[in-house]
Amino acid sequence: MSQSKIEILKSKIRSYWPLIKSLQTGLLVATGLAGYMSARCPVFNLGTMVGLFVSLMAAISGSTILNMWWDRDIDAKMCRTQKRPLASGAIDPTEALRVGLALATLGVALAVAMDALYGLIIFAGLFFDVVIYSMWLKRRTCWGIIWGGISGGMPILAGRALGLGSLDWIGALLALGILFWIPTHILTFSMRYFNDYKAAGVPTFPSTYGFAVTRATIAISSIFAALAMGWAAWGIGMEIGYLRVLFVLSSGLLALALASVFQPTERVNFGLFKYASLYMLAAMLLLMV
């Protein structure tokens, strides 16, 4: 490959990197790996782990690019997102659509080749996220996040199904834990960027039901997320010491959620948003141990 082609490729990767939301994608991939390892720990099959990582990374990145492609008009109206490559016009939308479709297809195809059930769940997650959530519901109702949450729970369910070869109640609980965690994450975000979403005409919980109801929803969903993760961890047979750590981290999540209800401030809200991400990452690491 000539020097100029390498430079072009480097430049493309640099411009596409923000499109895949690396932190969010990384966290979702981590949930998939945790789901697999919760069924197959200790893991000896490096090939399967690499396949799992690549298929999830490709499918989730593809899904994220397709979402950004679809939402580029509303992203352009929001201060927080108007500098995104598609919203700002830095990347050609047709090219982004092709890349998104190619990555999504690669991810699903690899997943199906590894295991049909695993592939089906990955496809379902992608379909719920792009078609049901982004294309259909996001601009119509604030309840669309439920579908965003369901799709967010698919990687961990898929990972566990790949490890077991079937679905089980623990996988469902893990997915439920993610589903309940999503409101803590997204609703906190939609309160912080309330005006942005309003300007773009995207219905959110705060704009539909008000801040107090949104905060109460976050607190309740945090409780359910912590309960689901704890129950699943117990079902997996997590050692008592790690269960204690999970309990401590869950208590921190609940304390912050309650603080956001009774002493709401911008700082507490954003702290909850960040802590929720950290909580999920830590929970996944504990599942992997």
Added chain:
Amino acid sequence: MKMTISDRILLLLTGLLAAWQVAIGIDHLDTLPVIAYTLGFGVLLVAGLLLIILGFEILDSPTVVIVSTLIPLSLALGLAWQYLEAYRTLYLIFTLGGFLAVTLTRLIPTPGKLPVFTLAFVHGVAGLTIFLLPLILTTNGTTRPGFALVGLGGALIGLGGLLLSFLKAGKPILSRETIFKILPGLLLFMTTAFVAGFLFG
């Protein structure tokens, strides 16, 4: 005051050490010490994470005084339950009563110096227990020499508590900037002393 990268790393290490202690370091103990140490080190773990996320400004919150009382109280209760069998019930009552008293005097407007006196008394007794008990146990040969490090942790927690309490009372021993500059290191040093003390004691 803005938190630096090194502050964040020190706090993360504090959190990881506390998490290790909760996960592995207390497995062999009775139920009540396990609960007490989980509470104490758990508060340290969550506090470390919240400091990283929210910055030093979180220390301005009035609830910090109440929550931070849990650390010395629960660690002292764990030690008393393990090594002072004759005083178990008494210390449990002191712990619960002390925490309740600190909470009530902070939440309900109370005249005079009762809130400060209550805080000083509860912290003082708990702090002295954590500081002196390991030293006595080590000196009389009940525990291995390494257990004295728990006492060092007790001294450090006392120092940190004093610095923060006087700062919040408006009569700082050191400037706010200096306290926040040394706090992450102090927390890590303190947690390391506790964890090492329990491990080698």
